[in-house]
Amino acid sequence: MKNNLLDLSNPEKFHENLDIKGIDKNTLINMLKSMILIRKTEQQLASSRKEGLIGGPVHLGAGQEAIAVGISELLQSSDRVFGAHRSHSHLLALNPDFYKLFAEVLGKETGFSKGMGGSMHLFDQESGFYGSVPIVSGTVPLAVGAAMAARMQETNDIGVAYIGDGAVEEGVVHESFNLSKVHNAPVLFVIENNLFASHMHISLRQPSDMISRFATANNIPYKLLDGNDVCAIYNAAKEQITEMRNGAGPRLIELVTYRHYGHVDWRDDVDVGVARSLDDIENWKARDPISRLSKSMIINEIWTIDEEEIYTKELDALIAESWNKAMSDKYPNMNSTLEYVYAKSNNKTK
Numbered sequence: 001m002k003n004n005l006l007d008l009s010n011p012e013k014f015h016e017n018l019d020i021k022g023i024d025k026n027t028l029i030n031m032l033k034s035m036i037l038i039r040k041t042e043q044q045l046a047s048s049r050k051e052g053l054i055g056g057p058v059h060l061g062a063g064q065e066a067i068a069v070g071i072s073e074l075l076q077s078s079d080r081v082f083g084a085h086r087s088h089s090h091l092l093a094l095n096p097d098f099y100k101l102f103a104e105v106l107g108k109e110t111g112f113s114k115g116m117g118g119s120m121h122l123f124d125q126e127s128g129f130y131g132s133v134p135i136v137s138g139t140v141p142l143a144v145g146a147a148m149a150a151r152m153q154e155t156n157d158i159g160v161a162y163i164g165d166g167a168v169e170e171g172v173v174h175e176s177f178n179l180s181k182v183h184n185a186p187v188l189f190v191i192e193n194n195l196f197a198s199h200m201h202i203s204l205r206q207p208s209d210m211i212s213r214f215a216t217a218n219n220i221p222y223k224l225l226d227g228n229d230v231c232a233i234y235n236a237a238k239e240q241i242t243e244m245r246n247g248a249g250p251r252l253i254e255l256v257t258y259r260h261y262g263h264v265d266w267r268d269d270v271d272v273g274v275a276r277s278l279d280d281i282e283n284w285k286a287r288d289p290i291s292r293l294s295k296s297m298i299i300n301e302i303w304t305i306d307e308e309e310i311y312t313k314e315l316d317a318l319i320a321e322s323w324n325k326a327m328s329d330k331y332p333n334m335n336s337t338l339e340y341v342y343a344k345s346n347n348k349t350k
């Protein structure tokens with residue numbers, strides 16, 4: 001396999017502080033708080049799943065928070081965002097309501113999808129999250145269609161599709177790249193290249209580890225970056241999203257990252273039966289997007305350890321309270337299971 005990512009995929013590199021210059025203080029604080037909130041929410045899910053309190057699988061994205069947070073900081077609620085099986089961060093970066101996520105994962109009627117979806121079928125139209133599905137790559141053409149619609153409706157909204165390195169092995173992703181370019185659809189393809197699809201490393205699946213080669217093939221401008229550097233992501237995406245809102249067609253951003261947990265649930269050292277290197281996991285944890293931003297902000301005196309402690313303590317209490325509340329919420333009524341299968345229509349045919 002060609003290592004076209006070079007150092008970007010090396011867990012021993014990119015441990016230094018971030019370049020926070022040019023990003024205003026409030027944005028930095030929002031991004032840090034959002035990443036911490038997502039991490040702690042997923043830690044609650046990990047431990048509750050381990051305890052057997054959650055009925056279905058949870059695909060955790062701890063370690064990858066900078067991606068959704070850096071991108072979402074630039075979005076407006078009328079944009080159209082699509083995720084997949086590992087989408088807690090994609091949703092929480094738009095709407096931080098972890099109580100509704102807990103309720104959804106527990107199948108309660110107070111959840112984001114009224115308890116009908118669980119961890120992999122999340123939906124929150126008000127914040128622009130048009131859904132996640134477990135069918136890998138299934139949402140990518142929907143994001144292209146939503147972006148085309150936004151252009152036809154003469155808005156400056158964009159579509160966003162989060163895509164894993166494994167998802168690009170599905171043909172529909174390539175059709176989506178092609179069609180979006182031909183129709184000048186304002187869709188941002190966000191490649192979360194965490195080097196693995198389930199248990200398989202990218203070297204066992206593809207001739208190159210660099211997904212942005214497909215952007216070149218489709219003449220789509222792209223950027224390739226450290227996916228654990230929220231400032232670099234924010235700056236690069238800002239340029240791309242501004243271009244798209246001003247009439248440009250698709251853009252692709254490839255972000256190299258790693259997940260702290262295995263493919264599914266709480267274990268970190270197994271991946272569907274195949275062990276990942278524990279050294280790699282430890283090194284990637286040291287390349288953590290949260291501690292790198294926090295340290296950089298503390299060094300630059302725009303954030304203090306005390307502020308972080310206060311924030312995390314309050315957050316821990318709120319998370320515990322929300323979890324307990326979601327646990328005691330009701331399950332949906334059995335009779336409502338068919339209610340959301342068909343769209344309600346006013347066109348009554350005789």
Ligand SMILES: Cc1ncc(C[n+]2csc(CCOP(=O)(O)OP(=O)(O)O)c2C)c(N)n1
Nearest residue numbers: 086134135136164165166167194196197198
């Ligand atoms: C169409 C389809 N094929 C296979 C699967 C099984 N599957 C679930 S997740 C996954 C790996 C996806 O890898 P990637 O896109 O890199 O996302 P990651 O899990 O790394 O976040 C696979 C193969 C599926 N859910 N849907």
Ligand SMILES: [Mg+2]
Nearest residue numbers: 164165196197
């Ligand atoms: Mg992957």
